[in-house]
Amino acid sequence: MFATVGRLDPEEMRRSHVSIGRPVGNTKVYLLDEDLNPITEAGHTGEICIAGPQLSPGYLNRNEENEKHFISLSATMLGESSDKPIRVYRTGDLAQWRDKSGLLEFIGRADDQVKISGYRVELGDISCCVEKHAKVHACVVKYIPEESSSGYIEAYVVPSNWDSQVTSDELVHWVKTSLPQYMVPSTIYMKRRLPLSHNGKVDKKALQPHNETEQPHHRKEGGHPKNGITKTTRTNDREGNEEVAQWLLSALQGFLPKSEISMNDDMFALGLTSLQAARLVGMIKREYKESITLAQLHQNPTVEQLAKSMNSSDSNSAQFSLERCVEDSKDLGSDLLPPDWHSNGEGRVFLTGATGFLGAHILHGLLAMPSVQKVACLARGKNSVDASTRVKQTLEKYNLWDGRRETTQKIMVLHGDMGDSTLGLGEKQFRWLINWASVVFHVGARVNWCQPYEAHHVPNVLGTRNVIRAAMLGRRKSLHYVSSIDVWTVTGYINKVDRVYEDESLDPHLNALPYDTGYAASQFVAEQIVRRARAGGLPTAIYRPGFIIGHSKSALANEKDYFSRLIMGSIQCGCFPHLPDQFLDYVTVDYVAEAVLHIASSRDNLGRSYHIVPPDRSLSIGHDQKYTMLRDIGYPVKMVDYREWVERIRDSPGNALESMMPLLDEPVHEGLSRLQTSKNTPVYDPTNTTRALQDRPDIKYVALDATLLKQFIENWEKREVFTSCPSL
Numbered sequence: 024m025f026a027t028v029g030r031l032d033p034e035e036m037r038r039s040h041v042s043i044g045r046p047v048g049n050t051k052v053y054l055l056d057e058d059l060n061p062i063t064e065a066g067h068t069g070e071i072c073i074a075g076p077q078l079s080p081g082y083l084n085r086n087e088e089n090e091k092h093f094i095s096l097s098a099t100m101l102g103e104s105s106d107k108p109i110r111v112y113r114t115g116d117l118a119q120w121r122d123k124s125g126l127l128e129f130i131g132r133a134d135d136q137v138k139i140s141g142y143r144v145e146l147g148d149i150s151c152c153v154e155k156h157a158k159v160h161a162c163v164v165k166y167i168p169e170e171s172s173s174g175y176i177e178a179y180v181v182p183s184n185w186d187s188q189v190t191s192d193e194l195v196h197w198v199k200t201s202l203p204q205y206m207v208p209s210t211i212y213m214k215r216r217l218p219l220s221h222n223g224k225v226d227k228k229a230l231q232p233h234n235e236t237e238q239p240h241h242r243k244e245g246g247h248p249k250n251g252i253t254k255t256t257r258t259n260d261r262e263g264n265e266e267v268a269q270w271l272l273s274a275l276q277g278f279l280p281k282s283e284i285s286m287n288d289d290m291f292a293l294g295l296t297s298l299q300a301a302r303l304v305g306m307i308k309r310e311y312k313e314s315i316t317l318a319q320l321h322q323n324p325t326v327e328q329l330a331k332s333m334n335s336s337d338s339n340s341a342q343f344s345l346e347r348c349v350e351d352s353k354d355l356g357s358d359l360l361p362p363d364w365h366s367n368g369e370g371r372v373f374l375t376g377a378t379g380f381l382g383a384h385i386l387h388g389l390l391a392m393p394s395v396q397k398v399a400c401l402a403r404g405k406n407s408v409d410a411s412t413r414v415k416q417t418l419e420k421y422n423l424w425d426g427r428r429e430t431t432q433k434i435m436v437l438h439g440d441m442g443d444s445t446l447g448l449g450e451k452q453f454r455w456l457i458n459w460a461s462v463v464f465h466v467g468a469r470v471n472w473c474q475p476y477e478a479h480h481v482p483n484v485l486g487t488r489n490v491i492r493a494a495m496l497g498r499r500k501s502l503h504y505v506s507s508i509d510v511w512t513v514t515g516y517i518n519k520v521d522r523v524y525e526d527e528s529l530d531p532h533l534n535a536l537p538y539d540t541g542y543a544a545s546q547f548v549a550e551q552i553v554r555r556a557r558a559g560g561l562p563t564a565i566y567r568p569g570f571i572i573g574h575s576k577s578a579l580a581n582e583k584d585y586f587s588r589l590i591m592g593s594i595q596c597g598c599f600p601h602l603p604d605q606f607l608d609y610v611t612v613d614y615v616a617e618a619v620l621h622i623a624s625s626r627d628n629l630g631r632s633y634h635i636v637p638p639d640r641s642l643s644i645g646h647d648q649k650y651t652m653l654r655d656i657g658y659p660v661k662m663v664d665y666r667e668w669v670e671r672i673r674d675s676p677g678n679a680l681e682s683m684m685p686l687l688d689e690p691v692h693e694g695l696s697r698l699q700t701s702k703n704t705p706v707y708d709p710t711n712t713t714r715a716l717q718d719r720p721d722i723k724y725v726a727l728d729a730t731l732l733k734q735f736i737e738n739w740e741k742r743e744v745f746t747s748c749p750s751l
């Protein structure tokens with residue numbers, strides 16, 4: 024019986040690893056990782072699982088075996104379109120995809136997994152690595168357990184050419200370039216051939232280090248160390264590295280009698296324990312009347328290095344390397360990080376807020392990335408069709424819909440609502456989503472500066488909690504969360520804080536919440552929840568944009584936001600409010616979307632927060648400057664006292680700011696309205712953002728100026744959302 028078939032032509036035969044081919048006929052082969060997630064990328068080891076019409080109903084009367092080997096998996100998880108679960112047979116064989124062509128390369132048996140020094144090791148990964156060496160024909164690896172240590176690895180190698188064979192040192196070096204130290208074989212034996220069992224598989228039990236016709240190929244060049252070592256009595260005068268080295272080899276042999284020790288073996292990798300190391304230090308002291316430190320031993324772990332270090336003038340100075348500590352502290356293995364959502368086989372994005380102003384621009388940016396395969400957009404609507412239409416219409420509204428098939432086919436609209444615990448998708452689709460997505464971008468929120476906290480609670484607080492749930496459940500993935508500088512609320516005015524830092528705590532600013540908008544309070548609470556999830560292990564980056572204004576090139580803006588209404592409403596009532604010391608830190612929507620997407624592209628940027636604001640407060644546009652700009656472009660507004668301005672709006676029926684009266688008028692602190700309490704705006708320190716964007720000088724902050732403001736107004740007029748005299 025067979026499940027895969029491949030062509031064995033001379034070209035294939037020349038390869039280090041002959042493929043076991045592709046699935047035959049209607050057979051389906053999935054490579055599954057330990058969590059039974061499919062592996063699609065080349066170079067990653069997974070278990071071969073077979074499905075298809077030819078699958079056996081199971082072993083006769085062997086229920087336990089059947090339960091272990093025959094399992095049913097969700098079709099969507101396996102990347103299939105069917106609604107029904109797929110029954111697969113777990114073969115226990117490990118393999119990798121060679122490339123995108125669907126050819127499989129056999130790695131070994133799943134039960135060939137051992138634990139060495141606390142690490143789980145697939146022996147097949149080691150033999151596979153050795154076999155990739157051009158001078159190796161075949162390799163089999165054995166694990167030899169030992170009571171006193173965690174055991175060691177032996178490799179049996181059949182060289183491609185017996186007469187000009189690769190040396191063990193070369194092979195050790197070769198393995199070290201791809202695998203960690205604990206996977207490097209302790210001993211390598213060269214064999215003319217490997218013993219086979221009656222069914223044609225390598226008979227590991229019959230593999231012995233020596234036989235009559237072959238000598239083991241030790242890593243020590245020039246003979247068996249046990250036979251070559253004589254203990255020399257030494258005086259304080261050293262007679263050169265070689266003599267010290269011989270003495271060390273002999274001493275080590277006493278500790279590690281089963282190892283073939285060579286000059287370049289790492290004594291710790293061979294199993295020297297800390298107790299033995301301490302004893303060795305003591306022996307060296309007795310022998311040479313000189314102290315070496317344990318750190319020196321670790322820094323010079325081979326006989327050659329140690330002998331050299333003992334003979335050098337600064338023999339007992341083990342240098343503590345700060346640089347090494349800095350480098351090592353960055354070294355979290357990539358398998359411990361969430362998936363790099365740009366990598367091959369990933370590129371599946373889950374996005375909220377695509378029918379909103381910023382969300383549409385982030386969606387546009389994602390669609391333009393070649394690494395992005397699909398963007399699943401959560402959108403509200405009367406039904407699925409309506410939800411899809413709304414996403415399309417939003418892109419069209421901001422000139423972001425290019426209609427090209429390559430782009431539009433990347434969009435997948437999920438009809439739902441963030442307020443629901445399964446995002447309105449139902450349990451089944453929710454389960455699929457959390458196992459499908461490579462990354463989550465949470466951009467959706469209710470943004471209303473007049474409605475109270477209560478109105479924002481469900482979409483912003485519960486909604487964020489539900490999106491966190493989607494990010495945390497299922498496969499591991501990172502969350503990119505768009506918050507707002509409004510989380511700092513009106514701390515500048517209430518707490519006299521003049522600068523806030525991206526990664527500082529929000530707690531000290533809590534007392535300012537009652538004097539700000541309900542939206543700001545909801546964003547404060549939502550971000551606190553995100554921070555708790557981050558502290559609990561969710562890989563997250565938090566982005567806090569300043570006030571987002573229209574696109575710096577198309578000049579298309581959100582006509583419903585406060586900035587647009589301020590400009591339109593002030594023109595309509597002929598005056599502009601005097602609001603000194605207030606900075607909304609305007610940022611164009613294209614800058615925000617590009618900055619967020621670039622920062623989100625690197626896993627190194629996770630775990631921090633980012634102020635997406637003008638890089639310098641001096642570049643931020645204050646109220647007086649907007650007033651001057653308006654006059655410069657031909658709107659003769661007058662600067663008036665704040666209260667007078669509010670009254671003029673009240674007296675101007677149909678004014679663009681009419682619906683924002685609660686924000687402008689309701690007193691919340693010492694007679695000041697919510698808009699007024701945002702005075703003494705602190706500086707939102709953007710150090711993290713500046714650092715994360717330094718490799719992309721093309722992502723530029725563009726300040727609002729009179730030309731851009733004029734274009735915004737012209738576009739509002741063109742789209743008939745603005746007329747300078749509303750009552751006419």
Ligand SMILES: NC(=O)c1ccc[n+]([C@@H]2O[C@H](COP(=O)([O-])OP(=O)(O)OC[C@H]3O[C@@H](n4cnc5c(N)ncnc54)[C@H](OP(=O)(O)O)[C@@H]3O)[C@@H](O)[C@H]2O)c1
Nearest residue numbers: 376377378379380381403440441467468482507568570571
């Ligand atoms: N605009 C700014 O100046 C600014 C500044 C700083 C931070 N931010 C943040 O940036 C994000 C986007 O802001 P924006 O200006 O683009 O807002 P927006 O235009 O009002 O868009 C909000 C998006 O959230 C969606 N949404 C709201 N409630 C939802 C729910 N229950 N379920 C599913 N989706 C829901 C909206 O969907 P519908 O279309 O169905 O309503 C819309 O797609 C927000 O998190 C906001 O806090 C904005």
